[in-house]
Amino acid sequence: MRVLVAVKRCVDYAAKIRVRADGGGVETASVKHAMNPFCEIALEEAVRLKEAKVATEVVAVTVGPKSSQDVLRHALALGADRAAHIAVPDDAPQPQPLGIAEALAALARRDGADLVLMGKQAIDGDHNQTGQMLGAKLGWPQGTFASSVEIDAAGGRATIVREVDAGMETVALKLPAVVTADLRLNEPRYAKLPAIMKAKKKKIEALSPADLGVEMAAQLETVRVSEPPKRAGGVMVESVDDLVDKLKNEAKVI
Amino acid sequence: AAALVVAEGGASTATRTAVAAAGAGGLGVEKVDVLVMGADAGDDAAATARLPGVGAVLALSHASLKAPTQAEPAAAALAAVAAAGGYSHVVCASTSWAKGVLPRAAALAGVQPVTDVLRFEDDGESFVRPIYAGNALETVRYKASGDGGPAEGAPRYVSVRTTAFEPVSADGGAAAVDDVVAPAELDAVAAEELSSFVSAEVSESERPELGAAPIVVSGGRGLKNGDNFKLMEDLADALGGGAIGASRAAVDAGFCANDMQVGQTGKVVAPDLYVAVGISGAIQHVAGMKDSKVIVAINKDEDAPIFSVADYGLKADLFEAVPELIAKVKAARA
Numbered sequence: 001m002r003v004l005v006a007v008k009r010c011v012d013y014a015a016k017i018r019v020r021a022d023g024g025g026v027e028t029a030s031v032k033h034a035m036n037p038f039c040e041i042a043l044e045e046a047v048r049l050k051e052a053k054v055a056t057e058v059v060a061v062t063v064g065p066k067s068s069q070d071v072l073r074h075a076l077a078l079g080a081d082r083a084a085h086i087a088v089p090d091d092a093p094q095p096q097p098l099g100i101a102e103a104l105a106a107l108a109r110r111d112g113a114d115l116v117l118m119g120k121q122a123i124d125g126d127h128n129q130t131g132q133m134l135g136a137k138l139g140w141p142q143g144t145f146a147s148s149v150e151i152d153a154a155g156g157r158a159t160i161v162r163e164v165d166a167g168m169e170t171v172a173l174k175l176p177a178v179v180t181a182d183l184r185l186n187e188p189r190y191a192k193l194p195a196i197m198k199a200k201k202k203k204i205e206a207l208s209p210a211d212l213g214v215e216m217a218a219q220l221e222t223v224r225v226s227e228p229p230k231r232a233g234g235v236m237v238e239s240v241d242d243l244v245d246k247l248k249n250e251a252k253v254i
Numbered sequence: 255a256a257a258l259v260v261a262e263g264g265a266s267t268a269t270r271t272a273v274a275a276a277g278a279g280g281l282g283v284e285k286v287d288v289l290v291m292g293a294d295a296g297d298d299a300a301a302t303a304r305l306p307g308v309g310a311v312l313a314l315s316h317a318s319l320k321a322p323t324q325a326e327p328a329a330a331a332l333a334a335v336a337a338a339g340g341y342s343h344v345v346c347a348s349t350s351w352a353k354g355v356l357p358r359a360a361a362l363a364g365v366q367p368v369t370d371v372l373r374f375e376d377d378g379e380s381f382v383r384p385i386y387a388g389n390a391l392e393t394v395r396y397k398a399s400g401d402g403g404p405a406e407g408a409p410r411y412v413s414v415r416t417t418a419f420e421p422v423s424a425d426g427g428a429a430a431v432d433d434v435v436a437p438a439e440l441d442a443v444a445a446e447e448l449s450s451f452v453s454a455e456v457s458e459s460e461r462p463e464l465g466a467a468p469i470v471v472s473g474g475r476g477l478k479n480g481d482n483f484k485l486m487e488d489l490a491d492a493l494g495g496g497a498i499g500a501s502r503a504a505v506d507a508g509f510c511a512n513d514m515q516v517g518q519t520g521k522v523v524a525p526d527l528y529v530a531v532g533i534s535g536a537i538q539h540v541a542g543m544k545d546s547k548v549i550v551a552i553n554k555d556e557d558a559p560i561f562s563v564a565d566y567g568l569k570a571d572l573f574e575a576v577p578e579l580i581a582k583v584k585a586a587r588a
Contacts (some may be wrong), residue, residue, distance in 0.1 A: 015391035026390050097357070098366040126518070128353050132325065133361035141326055141448035144354045145513070159452065164350040165465070165521070167513045169322065170452040177448075183502070183519055184512065217402050219366040223380055223393040231544055233563040240578045242549065243568050244491055248586050249564055251548045251565065253469075253527040254493060 001153050001175075002253055003046045003055045004113040006104055006134075007039040009068040010124045023224040026124075035071040038119025040078075042181040044188040045149055046117050047079035054151050055115075057081050061107055063216075065090040069204055076199035077191035084205040086212065094125070099209075099216030101133035106212035108138060113176060115158070118181040120145050131180035141173040145182040150213045151175075255342035255378075256285040258409070260332060260352065263321070263352030264290065264298030265305055267466045268347035270421035275371075275414040276345040277307040277422070283342060285309040288429075289335055291328055293320035297442065299431045306426040312339075314434040318444035323351075326448045327440055331356035334437035337363060341409045343378055348413040358413035365404045367411035368394060372418045381412065387518040388541035391530030416465055417524035417545055457511045461490070462497050464514065470525045470546070472516055474539075475503040476532020476553065476572055483510055485576050486531065486559075492583045499523065499543075501533045517542035532572045535560025552576065 012032040019029050028110065035043075049055035060075035062068045063086040072083035086103050088095055095103075108116055121128035135142035143149070143160030147168070150159040158173045163182045173179075191199075209216045237243045247254045257276040262268040269288065276286045287310045289318060290299040299313035312335060318327040344359070346352040348370050360367035372391070373382040397403035404410070421478065446538040464470065467555040471490040473483055483498065490496035500509065516523055518541035528546035533539060535551070535558055543549070544563050551564035554571050561567040561588045568575060 009303050011386070015420055017386045019390050026386060096366050098361060098364075101361060121519075124386060126387065127357075129357035129360075129367060129369060130355040132329075132354060135326070136329060137359035138360045139446075140288050142354065142358065143323070143449075145350065162350075163512050165513060166454070167457045167511060170454070170457040171324070171449050173449045174447065184506070204569040219397055219403050220368065221397055223395050225385070225392045228384070228388060228391050231549075231563045233549065233565060234561060234567070235565060236561065236567045236569065240568070240570070240575055243566055243579065244582045244586050246566050247527075247548075247550070247583075252525075253548050254583055254587055 001055050001114045001151070002059065002112060003045045004059050004061060004108050004111065005075065006116065006118040006130070007043060007044045007060055007062050007071045007082065008036045008119070008122045009033050009062065009064060009071045010036045010122050013037055013123055015125045019225055019227045023226060025222070025225045033067070033070065035074050036119050036122045037149070038181055039071070040188040042117040042119050043075055043078055043080065043186050044186050045181060047094060048186065050079065054153055059084065059111060059113070061086065061104065063095055063103050064088060065092070068252050072204050073080060073199050074191065074203050077196040078189065081166060082205070083202070084207055086207045088209070088216070091220070093218060095216055096218045096220060097129040097133055098129050099214070099218065101137050102214040103209055103212055103216055103229070103247040104134050105137035106214055110148045110212070115176060116178045117178055118178070120182050131178050136179070138176070141177045143171060143173050143177060143179040146179050147182050147184045149179055149185065155174060255283045256287060257281055257283040257343040257345050258336050258339060258341040260344065260346040260355065261290040261298065261302050262286050262347065262349060262351055265301040265424050267421055267463065268349045268352070268416065269302060270305060270424065271416045271419050272345050272347045272414060273305050273307055274422045275419040276343065279414070279419050280374040281343060281345070287312060288341070289314060289332065291319045291323055291331060293317055299401070303429040303431050304425050306422050308427050308429040311429050311431045312434045313431050314436065314461055316436045316440055316444065318440065322451050322454065324449045324451065325354035325358055327443050328355045329362060330443040331440040332359040333362040334439040335434060336409050338437065340407065344409045344411045346413050347367060347416050349416070352413055352459065356411055357411050361406055363411070365408050365411050369413045370422045371412055378410065387537055389537065412509060413553055415522060417522055457513050458496055462495065464497040464499055464516070464521050465523060467497035468526045469493050470499050470516070470523050470527070471529045471531065472499035472500035473504055473509070473531050474533030475502065475507060478508060480509040488580050489529065489576055492580045493527070494587065501539050502536070509514065530560050530564070532575060533560055534558045535563065565577045
């Protein structure tokens with residue numbers, strides 16, 4: 001079974017987000033970047049499937065400018081067998097989920113993937129769309145917000161436990177399928193130094209959207225990016241009595 | 255222009271919020287219809303028809319749509335019904351169910367969706383949504399169809415943050431219910447049996463739904479264990495009843511169920527009163543509650559970031575302060 005894992009390079013989850021003064025976006029120059037945490041979880045799950053001999057090959061793929069190759073090196077160090085980079089020009093706006101889904105669908109078909117694992121969302125755009133859209137483009141079922149993945153390769157089925165608003169839901173999917181990882185699916189491992197060194201020497205397949213027969217046009221334009229309204233917080237009270245008094249007489253919520 | 259709202263479980267909070275957003279919310283459409291899907295959509299359609307501001311209810315009954323409706327048939331049905339009806343917008347509330355369905359339907363329609371919208375601008379052509387866990391807001395606009403935008407006449411697919419729009423009431427309308435013939439696309443997807451529901455583990459609670467409760471009391475890692483969540487229950491009861499939430503750290507530590515998690519990756523809440531107990535206030539958590547009207551934080555660490563968003567911060571040991579607060583709130587409300 002071949003598993004395709006889509007990964008994305010994002011501003012690191014711990015980095016402070018600053019909106020650019022020109023309203024054109026968020027400051028990304030000289031800000032630490034890393035693999036989107038949900039993608040790391042998806043990759044970890046794929047590597048575990050390989051270790052359990054359920055998967056025979058794990059292919060990492062990303063869509064983005066040249067700098068996004070970082071996360072493919074990281075994926076190779078963590079256990080991906082090979083990697084593909086679908087490149088967009090460095091000065092182009094960020095690709096949008098529909099275009100990314102089209103590119104991933106083309107690659108999944110070309111490589112004969114049996115399972116695509118990816119994060120449920122990226123922590124920059126927070127769209128939570130690409131996996132679902134990839135499922136639609138391929139005509140495959142989707143298991144979104146997965147906190148457990150069990151594969152019955154011989155039976156051609158996957159059983160997914162999903163984190164939903166009301167609790168947990170278990171669904172059975174016919175393979176091939178798209179599964180998106182939620183936080184509690186697993187705890188990703190750290191890359192070991194020898195693996196990092198070895199990953200540096202591995203070849204990354206370079207592809208363009210045109211190689212895959214897709215255009216990746218962006219249907220939305222960004223009008224502006226702004227700071228959210230600031231909360232006027234930071235007021236301390238001295239005691240429980242003080243708090244109760246304020247809640248009753250000032251905020252009038254009790 | 256007319257919007258098609260996707261109902262979730264009849265006249266639920268999610269459905270009523272989506273109707274409000276599509277109607278008075280600034281989308282600029284003349285009519286709001288609602289699509290109700292189910293194995294037998296009749297009862298849910300009748301309940302939805304009573305919502306004020308609904309033009310017509312489209313009831314689509316099909317065996318493959320039986321509850322809990324799977325994303326694959328729901329998306330196929332939605333995309334086909336929206337296209338056939340010539341709707342300008344497809345709107346739903348951003349619940350976990352809709353998060354699965356809306357982008358899938360949009361992809362079938364060849365449209366880039368806009369999810370988690372907080373506000374509409376330019377009569378439904380521009381949308382304001384949070385990015386980077388709510389640390390920035392982006393305004394996006396569809397390009398014209400000749401200029402890289404969606405195909406001429408294709409609907410815009412939009413999901414709205416439930417906390418950003420006030421739901422319509424459950425009664426007061428009398429819309430017509432039209433039975434919809436199942437589209438061929440639905441039959442085709444249904445025949446493939448791509449996915450099936452196995453089981454659900456639903457957290458039983460007498461308490462109001464976390465996403466819609468006017469009072470939310472949340473506990474964090476400071477509570478030390480799951481048993482101490484009883485303190486949160488008692489505090490919520492003293493305040494007159496409320497929902498119980500938790501930080502990601504508390505969920506990860508196994509103190510409580512995942513569906514209680516408040517935050518960017520959990521539930522986004524905006525109650526009248528939010529009480530954060532033993533929660534440090536990671537960006538991730540704050541993104542899920544910072545739009546609450548009044549925020550109270552109790553933490554023994556005076557440097558906890560939660561205090562910077564709190565209207566009333568109390569630096570105290572929660573195991574002393576919360577029992578005292580429970581007693582004094584009870585007395586104040588008596």
